[in-house]
Amino acid sequence: MFLLTASAHWGKRRPDLVRMVPAAFSQPDLIVTITGFLEILGAAGLLLPATARAAALCLALLLMAMFPANVSAARRNLTIGGKAATGLPLRTLLQVVFIAALGAAGFADF
Numbered sequence: 001m002f003l004l005t006a007s008a009h010w011g012k013r014r015p016d017l018v019r020m021v022p023a024a025f026s027q028p029d030l031i032v033t034i035t036g037f038l039e040i041l042g043a044a045g046l047l048l049p050a051t052a053r054a055a056a057l058c059l060a061l062l063l064m065a066m067f068p069a070n071v072s073a074a075r076r077n078l079t080i081g082g083k084a085a086t087g088l089p090l091r092t093l094l095q096v097v098f099i100a101a102l103g104a105a106g107f108a109d110f
Contacts, residue, residue: 002043009036016080020069038062046105056106060099
């Protein structure tokens with residue numbers, strides 16, 4: 001999932017992701033690039049038993065840090081790839097599910 005979402009940071013949806021960054025943050029282009037790299041590193045980290053816990057924790061924190069962009073997109077009725085941004089109730093549920101999945105992946109016994 002993180003590799004898929006990371007790919008959007010450089011593809012056709014990049015301008016949509018840049019627009020999602022709340023105005024309070026400067027350099028939205030840079031933020032989108034950095035978060036894309038962090039998603040790739042985290043996805044790789046989940047695959048290695050030695051780094052899975054740290055990767056899961058860091059990705060959960062990253063999801064929480066990026067959540068304001070999702071709130072901003074929903075409140076401003078932005079589109080992502082031509083489709084309306086996910087509404088806040090569903091987006092919040094998805095965040096909880098993703099963080100729970102990271103907990104399961106990162107803290108499962110190998």
